[in-house]
Amino acid sequence: MVRTRGNLSRRGSHDALESSAQGAARRRPTTLARRRGQQEAAVVQDDVFEHEDHVARIIWDGQDRVVKVVSHIKKVKKLGTPHPSVLPFVVASGLSPLCDILYEYPDIGLILGFVERWHPKTNTFHLPIDSIEILMTLLGVDRAMVSNELNQSRGGQVRLSWLRELYDSCCDNELWEFAARAYLLHLVGCTIFANKSATYVRTHYLELFRDLPTCRRYAWGVVALVYLYEQLRDANFANTKQLAGYLPLLQAWIYEHFPALGRKQLRDTYVETEPHARHYVTGRATSATADVRVQLDALTYDEPIPLMSSSLLMLDFVTIDDRWRDYNQFVVVQVVPAPVPFSCLDGYL
Template identity: 55%
Template sequence: MVRTRGNLSRRGSNDAPESSRQGGARKRPTASARKGNEVSDVPQEDEQGIDNDGEGFPGGPYDTSLLTRYEDHVARMIWDGQDRVVKVVSHIKKVKKLGRPHPSIVAPFVLASGLSPLCDILYEYIDLGLVLGFVERWHPETNTFHLPIGEMTITLDDVWSLLHLPISGNFCSTKNLEYEDSVEILTTLLGVDRAMACMELNQSRGAQVRLSWLRELYDNCCENELWEFAARAYLLHLVGCTIFANKSATYAWIYKRFPTLGRKQVRDTYVETEPRALRYVIGRVISAIADVRVQLDGLTYDGMNWNPYVAHRAARQLVTHGMFSGFLRVGTLVHRHLPERVLRQFGFMQPIPQCYETESLLYSVW
């Protein structure tokens, strides 16, 4: 998970300078001008904007009128050398500390949930430079990476092949929980008494629980053979450490699509019946963001792996659900999934993508 720390409220606020509120009124550094910039935690005294000369965003379209939300992107903080600290969080060591699921909950609960592949896809080390290099190229208006060879993104088919997770089913409908609702959920679904539930919610200061608390609850449920409660505690811990925090899918996607990027190693014992993400091992040595920028600037069509799952289709065929075009929702989070913008990733010819200028209207429908 990429996080920033700093005064993010300055941009776009009512009392900010006019040049900082207008995306088109600031000059974006060119790709060559920012190659030597690193993430800085040293405050910059001069943050005034200058007139835009039409160069647009580095690594993106030159028409800035189509990218109205990019002014506050984390990449702007990096390019401008402002007082920002970018952090990528991994909880894989906590997954390993939890260990493999108890045999009594594997078949009836973990396998049935469809989340069992997450037990093995554990990238312990983080290649921060590689992640930040792609973060700079991400445009939230289209949910795609804008690269010299065009747009690319992580699709449902990538998730299906890399992680072997199910990609079809009902939307996860959630709502903001009140205190009493949270207490009821913990007592009903995890089997704790009200006093323990209240203590944990007070400790966590909200409708959430700590990973350490889930581990203790899981161990206690296993000791008392409360298998259903143990399975829920295990799965909550697993999802919290992987889907919502780990970047295994991102790393594996980069390794498959961009053969020359990253400092990964290929596992000799990998077999095609396993998730494709298990094919790689990440070492301690990470990429320098300056090097990643140079590599991304020099991408060519022939240097890409546009069809990386040919050998894997026997285990995971291309399914129609992978071509779904629309919005994916998890609770209050809504994101576009637009495979028609990256048809080359499916082996098809790519026409000029249509412009999505009705974003606010579409989001209001959800």
């Protein structure tokens, strides 16, 4: 996630009462230290740093913070062990081990050192070495090659150009599974998991392709939609300068629901069994944002938004209101279970 500057062993203590000038001098790294930090650290500028409030940003800028770690373990000891007549109830609850796992003095520095490397989107700790084994195992590259790439990419991610070179090499040597994983990682890094770097893809996505026959059963459409939702949420902040995510998904949705908007053409060879997004052909010409704002502001209820499928009827507003009031009558009760978890229909995306 980030290699911090300066001495962090004092983080969380209250003895940092030195002058601001001394503190700034202590935190300011030398040119060599900064270069080493950029090479060895797992700096996730594309994912973590897009959040202005993440602690990694202020630490990378040479600042620090004091965090109070709150622990109530001593209060458990103060209450003591359960009364013999109460103990059976505690054991039955399944919580009895908590009575014995009592770290009275938490290692504050150790805990905070890991906390500041927590990634809010992936719910994982980002460490400089967390990607070496997975790349060696699933892409068939040696440690030296992996280390060199992670140092160049600043850890936790690899360059898309590196994946293209690796893919060609694996194909030349007929290493088909390694080639397939390199291709798929590059594919999702350019589509459903596209980030703002335009250069890197996170290495943890490679775990999705550990078992190649199984990954077909993943709900890729749901994942793409969730990731796009996160990007749309971030793009609504006034200080956001970039938008990433699987934008063809959003663009195709607009084409389907607002056919009068956008500059596109219909593909003559399209068939209904294909994904809806393939129905459209886009060119280099783009819409002006100011014009789209005017068109959206001019929408009225007289022109209902079309549904995705012609097999579904467009309901009038009175009927919609009635169904909202009496929704129990319209609850789907006959659901066909999926043959395997996370399975979905072909072409759902």
